[in-house]
Amino acid sequence: MARGSTTGAGGSRGFLWISALSLGLVVALPALFVVLVAVFPDLGRGSLAAPFRPLWRVLSDPALAVLLRNTLVLGLGTVAVSAALALPLAALRALFRVPCARVWDLLLLIPFMIPPYIAALSWILTLQPRGYLEQLSGVNLAGLLFSVPGIILLMALNTFPVVYFILSRNFETIGARFSDVGRVCGAGPWRAFLRLTLPLATPGIAASLLLVFAMAIEEYGTPAALGRRIGFEVLVTGIENRVSEWPIDLPEAAGLSLVLVLLALAAFAVQRWLLARRDYRILGGKPQPFQKRPLGRWRLPVLALFALVAGVATVLPLLAILAAALGRTISGGLRPDNLGLTNFAELLDLGSGGLRALSHSLSLGVATALLAGGLGAITAYAVARGAGRGRAALDALSLMPNALPGVVVGVGIILAWNQPWLPVSPYNTPLILLLAYTCLLLPQPVRYASAALQQQGDSLEAAARVCGAAPRTAFARIVLPLMTPSLITSMLLVFAVASRELVASLLVAPVGYETISVYIWRQFDQGSVGLGMAMALCTIAITTLIPMLLIALMRGRLSPG
Incomplete structure (x- = not known):
């Protein structure tokens, strides 16, 4: 049993390290650079001169x-x-x-x-x-x-x-x-x-x-x-x-x-x-069925x-x-003679800018849902099943995006990944949008996965380890399948929000790379309101109906009947 406990602790430490490194890159780094550049304006040039000058100016x-x-x-x-x-x-x-x-x-x-x-x-x-x-x-x-x-x-x-x-x-x-x-x-x-x-x-x-x-x-x-x-x-x-x-x-x-x-x-x-x-709080009283009153x-x-x-x-x-x-x-x-499907035909025409923006946003939404869902599951497991003082810091770091507005995340992403001394950077590539969306939406999968873990307890995982399963095997074969319904629900929410996010997209989208939100915003600025609203209607339908349909299918598959 001592050997099994040591192995389990080692596996938990592995999850802690993976989660800490991932959250450090996705969440902590942009937040840190917002603070550093606000204090040291010439940090990008490798200088710590004139500290607090921009902050004082603001x-x-x-x-x-x-x-x-x-x-x-x-x-x-x-x-x-x-x-x-x-x-x-x-x-x-x-x-x-x-x-x-x-x-x-x-x-x-x-x-x-x-x-x-x-x-x-x-x-x-x-x-x-x-x-x-x-x-x-x-x-x-x-x-x-x-x-x-x-x-x-x-x-x-x-x-x-x-x-x-x-x-x-x-x-x-x-x-x-x-x-x-x-x-x-x-x-x-x-x-x-x-x-x-x-x-x-x-x-x-x-x-x-x-x-x-x-x-x-x-x-x-x-x-x-x-x-x-x-x-x-x-x-x-x-x-x-x-x-x-x-x-x-x-x-x-x-x-x-x-x-x-x-x-x-x-x-x-x-x-x-x-x-x-x-x-x-209600200090006493027995719960009773509640009958609503007639109007x-x-x-x-x-x-x-x-x-x-x-x-x-x-x-x-x-x-x-x-x-x-x-x-x-x-x-x-x-007027009736001014109505038709011309905007939808132009929007969905092969090779059109609207169709490219739609494909960009949907692919980014799926990628963000997968990345945020996987990182959320690992982080929730590391916090719930790990050991040591680092768990509280990890939990706080995973929730930090709740206090970071989208515009702040966008600024932090720019400051962190647009430094001239970086040998390789995702800046000015679609990957930078994936990082921004994941940072903004990570708390949802973490909270959903944490709630699912609290409902499970740890008896099944402990039984698997007693039978010789490694921590990674127990996580993949027992813990992850049990939290999958909650995790998928959170990932659908992440997909819906990421597919139409605006301010971070405007700030960090690569040159010439349009997403749904950027396309709508620019069409409205350019006077092509019909095209923008056609895209908006498609966006609302896709990001509302697809998650609802998938959730309904999940409930049907998980029902006892």
Whole structure:
């Protein structure tokens, strides 16, 4: 047994080393170079002169206060509007018998599946002067669209499903029994909900709103598409400006990236502080089946509310994307003679730039899913089954991308792999995109694999080792097959997001190498809106339907029948 334990420990150390080296290259190196170049601006020339000069320049620049203020306004405003939209819908969905509840769930999930930059472009087509809304109704809402409240509203329409789904599950878990006790003691329905049910859901509210805040301050597409037209610059667009516009200032971009990361970490610290002030746990009581209440006379108003939110958040953007994709020309409007499949035929024509961009993104999505899935499985196994102090550091390193916005990862990739003293570099090759996508999306496979390992326990693996199996054999023949369903689910999510990622693609894509997101963005800039929206429609269909189909097939194969 001693020999077996030694062998097992040696195998675990092997997984630890593989995971540490991989995470060091994929995650730690870009993050490290952001810090180093922010401190030592001439690092690329092999000099450590003038330390902290770019960081001091960034911190003393009056423009930073404007960027920081705008970023906070955007993040906090998106949080407030998302909460206002999601909280009543989630409470109604969880506590009452809402007709067609699953249909509403599906309709409210779709906005989250539409990439924010595509949603922003669809709203521009709808609300701009002579846009679809004005053509159909004569109403012009361009003033709302190109304004700070309009940007916040559009971002909230894209992010509120996060809060809705988390809170609806929380409210269902809590049920109505505590509010019923409050009503027996004389409280009205509103008071019972506000003083009992809502506080018990505080952890879910805090977690979901923190996620919305992080998504809002990291989002590039919507502020770039709308904010720049009104001079509303945020940290993300400020970083991208310093990387892509002349004169290029990588040290200052690194300094702004540090500010953005610190802002995201501060939000996480605020969440922890709020939850630590009070304890929101249920200390006693036997779980009981929960029967949802009928809506009664509120049935029609509740249905109207769900229909209104689903129509604005889901139906209108999809219809705008479809209309633009079918439109031969934008100036032709919505006339029947201006609609057709010309854009799809040009997009899918053999040798077309659109077909190449589609193949590039799909191949990169598959490669990212495989690489992130494999690295996630190894890292989760090394953390769960390994030994030593390095496991905690490895776990923290695997989660670090959650605090790194896409623009920061892009800047870090540029700084790490574009150094003149490197003998070989993946920079300016498709491999650089694979590294960027893997860095951004690695936490999903790690978390899914970790959850699967916790459910398994280690008895089967221990039995295999007692029977003489080497650690690698036990991992390949027992552990990996058992975590495969969870791992495949996370890999499908990675594929869907990687196939349409925007900001890192704009920053590090090789010259002449277009992905789906870069193609859509450039077509819109060049005035070929129909081609861009045709690609957007294909993207939404591919990255939504393929993962859903594969998950359904997996469930069918794994079901007892």
